[in-house]
Amino acid sequence: MQIQRQPGQLAYAPKKIGTQDYPANPALDTWSASTEVPSLAKFFRMSVAKNPEGPYLGAKVGDSYQYQSYREVESSVEKMAAGLIGLKLQPGDRVATFADNRPEWRVTDFAIAYAGLVHAPLYNQMSDRNAEYILKDSGAQAVVVDSAARLKQVLVSNLPDLKTIIVAGNVDLSKESDPRLISWNDFQAQGESQLPQQKAEMEARIAATRPQDMGGMVYTSGSTGDPKGVLLSHGNWLSDVEGVLRMANNDPTATLTTVRRDDRYPSVLPQGHVMGRVADYVITAEGGSIAYPESLMAFKKDMKILKPTVMAVTPLFFQKIYEEAEKKSRKDDGPVINPRLAGLGAGAAGAALGGVSGVLAGTLFGGGLLQWGLAIAGATLGGVLADKAATEAAEKLTKSAVFDWAVGNSREYYESHGNPSIGQRVGHFLGEKMVFSKVRQSVDQATGGEIRLMMSGGAPLGGEVEGLFRSAGFQIAQGYGLSETAGASIMNNPAKAQLGTVGQTLPGVEARLDSETQEIQLRGPNIMSGGYLNKPEKTAESFTADGWYRTGDKGKIISVPTRSPLTLGGLGAAAGAGLGALAGAAMGHPAIGAALAGVLGGAIGVGVAKSETEDYYSITGRIKSQFKLPGGEYVTPEPIEENLKGSPFIAEAVVVGAKDRDIVGALIIPKFDNLKGWAASKGIPTDDLKLLISNPEVKDLLRKEALERSSVHAKHEQVRAVALLDHEFTVAADELTPSFKVKRPVVLERYAELIDSMF
Numbered sequence: 001m002q003i004q005r006q007p008g009q010l011a012y013a014p015k016k017i018g019t020q021d022y023p024a025n026p027a028l029d030t031w032s033a034s035t036e037v038p039s040l041a042k043f044f045r046m047s048v049a050k051n052p053e054g055p056y057l058g059a060k061v062g063d064s065y066q067y068q069s070y071r072e073v074e075s076s077v078e079k080m081a082a083g084l085i086g087l088k089l090q091p092g093d094r095v096a097t098f099a100d101n102r103p104e105w106r107v108t109d110f111a112i113a114y115a116g117l118v119h120a121p122l123y124n125q126m127s128d129r130n131a132e133y134i135l136k137d138s139g140a141q142a143v144v145v146d147s148a149a150r151l152k153q154v155l156v157s158n159l160p161d162l163k164t165i166i167v168a169g170n171v172d173l174s175k176e177s178d179p180r181l182i183s184w185n186d187f188q189a190q191g192e193s194q195l196p197q198q199k200a201e202m203e204a205r206i207a208a209t210r211p212q213d214m215g216g217m218v219y220t221s222g223s224t225g226d227p228k229g230v231l232l233s234h235g236n237w238l239s240d241v242e243g244v245l246r247m248a249n250n251d252p253t254a255t256l257t258t259v260r261r262d263d264r265y266p267s268v269l270p271q272g273h274v275m276g277r278v279a280d281y282v283i284t285a286e287g288g289s290i291a292y293p294e295s296l297m298a299f300k301k302d303m304k305i306l307k308p309t310v311m312a313v314t315p316l317f318f319q320k321i322y323e324e325a326e327k328k329s330r331k332d333d334g335p336v337i338n339p340r341l342a343g344l345g346a347g348a349a350g351a352a353l354g355g356v357s358g359v360l361a362g363t364l365f366g367g368g369l370l371q372w373g374l375a376i377a378g379a380t381l382g383g384v385l386a387d388k389a390a391t392e393a394a395e396k397l398t399k400s401a402v403f404d405w406a407v408g409n410s411r412e413y414y415e416s417h418g419n420p421s422i423g424q425r426v427g428h429f430l431g432e433k434m435v436f437s438k439v440r441q442s443v444d445q446a447t448g449g450e451i452r453l454m455m456s457g458g459a460p461l462g463g464e465v466e467g468l469f470r471s472a473g474f475q476i477a478q479g480y481g482l483s484e485t486a487g488a489s490i491m492n493n494p495a496k497a498q499l500g501t502v503g504q505t506l507p508g509v510e511a512r513l514d515s516e517t518q519e520i521q522l523r524g525p526n527i528m529s530g531g532y533l534n535k536p537e538k539t540a541e542s543f544t545a546d547g548w549y550r551t552g553d554k555g556k557i558i559s560v561p562t563r564s565p566l567t568l569g570g571l572g573a574a575a576g577a578g579l580g581a582l583a584g585a586a587m588g589h590p591a592i593g594a595a596l597a598g599v600l601g602g603a604i605g606v607g608v609a610k611s612e613t614e615d616y617y618s619i620t621g622r623i624k625s626q627f628k629l630p631g632g633e634y635v636t637p638e639p640i641e642e643n644l645k646g647s648p649f650i651a652e653a654v655v656v657g658a659k660d661r662d663i664v665g666a667l668i669i670p671k672f673d674n675l676k677g678w679a680a681s682k683g684i685p686t687d688d689l690k691l692l693i694s695n696p697e698v699k700d701l702l703r704k705e706a707l708e709r710s711s712v713h714a715k716h717e718q719v720r721a722v723a724l725l726d727h728e729f730t731v732a733a734d735e736l737t738p739s740f741k742v743k744r745p746v747v748l749e750r751y752a753e754l755i756d757s758m759f
Helices: 026-034 040-050 070-086 103-114 128-138 148-155 184-208 234-248 274-286 296-306 315-331 339-365 368-396 399-415 422-447 463-471 536-541 565-586 590-611 637-644 672-681 689-694 696-709 744-750 752-758
Strands: 055-061 064-069 094-098 142-145 164-167 181-183 214-219 229-233 264-266 289-291 310-313 453-456 476-482 487-491 510-513 519-523 549-561 613-622 650-656 664-670 719-724
Touching: 026 234, 040 070, 040 103, 040 234, 040 274, 055 070, 055 103, 064 070, 064 289, 064 296, 070 103, 070 184, 094 103, 094 128, 094 148, 103 142, 103 184, 103 214, 128 148, 128 214, 128 229, 142 148, 148 164, 164 184, 181 184, 214 234, 214 274, 229 234, 234 274, 234 476, 234 487, 264 274, 264 296, 264 310, 274 289, 274 310, 274 476, 274 487, 296 422, 310 315, 315 399, 315 422, 315 453, 315 463, 315 672, 399 422, 399 463, 422 463, 463 476, 510 549, 613 637, 637 650, 637 664, 637 696, 650 696, 650 744, 664 672, 664 696, 664 752, 672 689, 672 696, 689 696, 696 719, 719 752, 744 752
Parallel strands: 055 289, 094 142, 142 164, 164 181, 264 289, 310 453, 453 476, 664 719
Antiparallel strands: 055 064, 214 229, 476 487, 510 519, 519 549, 549 613, 650 664
16 A cells, blocks of 8 residues: 555645655644644754744763753754754755764754754664664765764675764774874864855755755664664644643643743653654743753753652653662651650550440449449450451561552542542552652652653553652643654643543544544654655555554553542532521421432532543554464453562563463562562571572462462463563663663564473
């Protein structure tokens, strides 16, 4: 099937890149007709005008971060754009970056837009094979690298189209003889000298760029097969940025031109990843400042200096903080309440209650002597029993038990979607006081205490983890999107986020579920305008016959009341009771009137609340990762894996099975800190991880944990066999994508023997 634009549908035809047909996108055409910001170049100029002298790009120099202003960065952008035009690169030609997040990356990105070119970045961590594949596939004629190691990866690759290698960072080029090499500073100087004669050409290219023109590429992370080059237009990027701004800031009227905030944002998501790039664009749109820590370790260390107000990170970041809080609760795992004091207090209360009960019994059955005797007996027995029960309960009420209880209750509280039970409300209140306030204090101390918004994406965020952060008072927004959607298409508004969902569609984006497969399908201005570079079949397969993008992800819709049924029910009951009392008084029965009308009013209030709902989307797994059991039942691994990772002893899990296996298993990487603590309490040696995971008691613990955590699923989906690994998956080992999703095919092949052994 070929997806083609209809004649007359689009007034402007973008320059063709690649052999694939460009998918029609009427939603982008509609967005383009009304936008004041048609291109990334004009977008950046708009941002400069908002805050010309304000701090924009920061990097660490010595013990502090030094920032370039928006105006200073624009000067660097123009110099580089002039240099790129001076290389005889034509509109639509590709320029790559292979670098860590750093100011030069952001300068390069906008310079490419100023020169009318297409940015084709690589992830900062990439194997030699994939780096060569992307540089060759994209046809990049220039590349920016920032380290000796990455430079070597480029130099050893067979890249016939590559003409220029611009080297940023502290890399010694004195011993290199490749004529394609030029340092960043020299290229900037070269561009500065060429700017007078290239200025007119640069302005002409900026003026000619339309929202439908390709503005950048993103290569899919390659969890299955070779990465695919997704061609995204200027309008794809900018419409998505505008949608994220509206949703994240709870401002449905915000536009690229009207939004203005002095946010501080540390950029740690790889810029080659779509979410990392959109996050940078969002802060740029606001006129805020972006800091580039030297590494993830430096990021953690420098948070007190940076004092971020906005953070955009993968679930791994949240998971690490969660694990730290969990570890603290287990490290000092004493009772929350002193058992002896609890026993004394309860004993006194029990004695008083028992004494009163004895007096009442004596009064009922006999005279004063019996009354006196039963009072003494009741007080003694009540005191002893209450003392014993309270002491035992206090001994069991350890800090780790309270942490686990609070986290579990928090998840249930938020998954009630605004209609928690009385018990969940009370538990949530107690959890905030006993557990989550301390988590908030700890995070504030580590980050400077000024975070107003946290955004999570790239992979699912576990319910316990999200519940902990929300209970600690953080505004947290989980979203869903793909490279093909230029970032988020569905996102939680942090002001009304719903746990267990990825939120609602961004403004201008539509979603639907396939009636047979429950696949989430999307259309909107952010859906890839150019398809997959040189992959016409893949491009055509990715769209339905009526033009919806097929995500490959299964989903479901959760309808959430717009107002709390409990609150409206209470208000209705109160109003009904008042009116009923007045009506009943006229008939001489105010109490009966109040009761009947109160019940009716409460029912009406609950009914009204439940009749007004909003749809939220929940991701239930990848269609391609499903497998079939011998009985014909299908298993979708992802939801099971997320529940397994809620265990205090499971860090990562890959659920496995096949049509010739009648049970479901899981390849598990334990949380070794917690596991070692448990093992030490059992007298099991913990020095050698291989010996530790081979211990029968350890295996039995993880098997029971997996079964318990998967018990919420259908019987055939419950995990009954486990195999343990003594090391984490890594990006370097090609077991994780750069956004830290497990590469399932790689893991299944690499650990096939171990997986088979569990069955």
